[in-house]
Amino acid sequence: MSLAIEHAGTAADFPTLAREGLVYLDSAATAQTAEPVIEAMDAYYRTYRASIHRGVYPIAAEATEAYEGARARAAAFAGSSAGETIFTRNATEAINLVAYSWGRANVGAGDLVVLTHMEHHSNLVPWQILCQEKGAELAYVGIDEGGRLRLDELDALLARRPKLLAVAHVSNVLGTINPIADVVARAHAAGTVVMVDGTQAAPHLPLDVSALDADFYAWTAHKAYGPTGIGVLHGRRALLEAMPPFLGGGHMIASVDEFASRYADPPARFEAGTSPIAEAIGLGAACDYLDGIGMDAVRVHSQEIVGYAVERLGAVDGLTLHGPAALAERAAVCSFSLEGIHPHDTAEILARDGVCVRAGHHCAQVLMKRMGLHATTRASFAVHSTREDVDRLVEGLATVQRIFG
Numbered sequence: 001m002s003l004a005i006e007h008a009g010t011a012a013d014f015p016t017l018a019r020e021g022l023v024y025l026d027s028a029a030t031a032q033t034a035e036p037v038i039e040a041m042d043a044y045y046r047t048y049r050a051s052i053h054r055g056v057y058p059i060a061a062e063a064t065e066a067y068e069g070a071r072a073r074a075a076a077f078a079g080s081s082a083g084e085t086i087f088t089r090n091a092t093e094a095i096n097l098v099a100y101s102w103g104r105a106n107v108g109a110g111d112l113v114v115l116t117h118m119e120h121h122s123n124l125v126p127w128q129i130l131c132q133e134k135g136a137e138l139a140y141v142g143i144d145e146g147g148r149l150r151l152d153e154l155d156a157l158l159a160r161r162p163k164l165l166a167v168a169h170v171s172n173v174l175g176t177i178n179p180i181a182d183v184v185a186r187a188h189a190a191g192t193v194v195m196v197d198g199t200q201a202a203p204h205l206p207l208d209v210s211a212l213d214a215d216f217y218a219w220t221a222h223k224a225y226g227p228t229g230i231g232v233l234h235g236r237r238a239l240l241e242a243m244p245p246f247l248g249g250g251h252m253i254a255s256v257d258e259f260a261s262r263y264a265d266p267p268a269r270f271e272a273g274t275s276p277i278a279e280a281i282g283l284g285a286a287c288d289y290l291d292g293i294g295m296d297a298v299r300v301h302s303q304e305i306v307g308y309a310v311e312r313l314g315a316v317d318g319l320t321l322h323g324p325a326a327l328a329e330r331a332a333v334c335s336f337s338l339e340g341i342h343p344h345d346t347a348e349i350l351a352r353d354g355v356c357v358r359a360g361h362h363c364a365q366v367l368m369k370r371m372g373l374h375a376t377t378r379a380s381f382a383v384h385s386t387r388e389d390v391d392r393l394v395e396g397l398a399t400v401q402r403i404f405g
């Protein structure tokens with residue numbers, strides 16, 4: 001059986017998937033690029049390539065319109081506004097922007113910064129660096145046996161009125177969907193600013209950053225069927241306006257004198273240098289692609305595929321599936337361990353059959369240590385994933401067990 005949802009994406013939308021025998025189950029690392037994204041970027045390079053914002057000639061105006069149009073589309077896709085949407089190089093840079101700009105202006109010696117044990121290194125290391133530099137304290141919210149955030153631990157830490165809480169919307173290892181609206185409400189009641197890492201959520205869940213009330217929300221285009229080289233930071237306007245620049249250079253200024261400059265308003269203040277123009281146009285097309293399917297349909301399809309994967313993987317002898325049991329709490333990720341077999345061996349044997357999965361610590365070493373593991377094997381799904389893909393994965397695991405068993 002193929003897709004349950006008539007209008008979900010299909011493999012035909014993704015040129016790479018035309019490769020013979022390829023079963024791509026690594027979209028949490030990077031998703032395949034949708035054809036309309038490639039076409040939109042190609043059209044820019046072939047027909048109206050020019051720099052933006054300054055040129056007065058027609059192709060420059062066209063490029064500017066396309067770039068700013070992409071910002072408006074990314075904002076609408078996420079339930080934010082264009083004035084609160086900043087383009088960065090990736091999600092990592094978006095989080096670093098907040099850590100360097102907001103963090104250095106607002107976090108001082110003795111302040112508390114709270115992270116969770118399920119953070120990707122991108123939403124962990126920038127805060128470590130900040131706390132080390134400022135003499136601030138770092139503390140972690142743990143996770144329970146089912147891979148869910150310990151809200152009791154969160155509340156205990158919030159009682160100390162931390163300056164910042166940095167939390168993933170969806171874990172890239174466990175697939176856990178955190179109750180972000182609730183978490184943000186608890187944090188705000190304590191006067192705590194919240195940085196949400198939405199990298200694994202934006203491509204898979206209907207997203208409304210305003211409804212979540214997140215102060216900062218980061219995601220990345222290359223996991224949402226868009227190009228590499230561009231990420232998005234949504235920030236509350238009042239916070240952005242009060243923040244100093246992150247990088248200095250062209251475009252981020254209002255005027256420059258010999259010894260001082262006046263800075264542009266956000267979002268330009270945080271977009272120094274020539275922008276990722278083609279990438280933004282590609283991101284806009286990716287948002288259109290996902291909106292065309294409809295994020296409710298994307299979520300329904302992902303639940304069906306993940307439900308099938310959980311069922312099939314659950315029947316494999318010696319396999320431990322990590323993360324929440326309830327489908328409502330899991331996004332498009334299944335991480336697992338096979339008894340007695342190293343995840344890298346598993347991934348390598350699967351690769352021989354064309355099944356692409358990721359093995360390793362998934363840039364979440366703190367979580368791995370908490371789970372008592374060095375690595376897991378991770379299959380992650382996309383709008384083009386089918387039950388047949390899951391079947392090929394499970395058949396491949398039988399081969400792995402034959403070889404290593």
Ligand SMILES: Cc1ncc(COP(=O)(O)O)c(C=O)c1O
Nearest residue numbers: 090091092120122172197199220
């Ligand atoms: C949860 C999470 N956060 C952040 C990132 C970093 O994304 P990027 O490499 O695009 O900055 C990733 C990528 O794997 C991720 O899964």
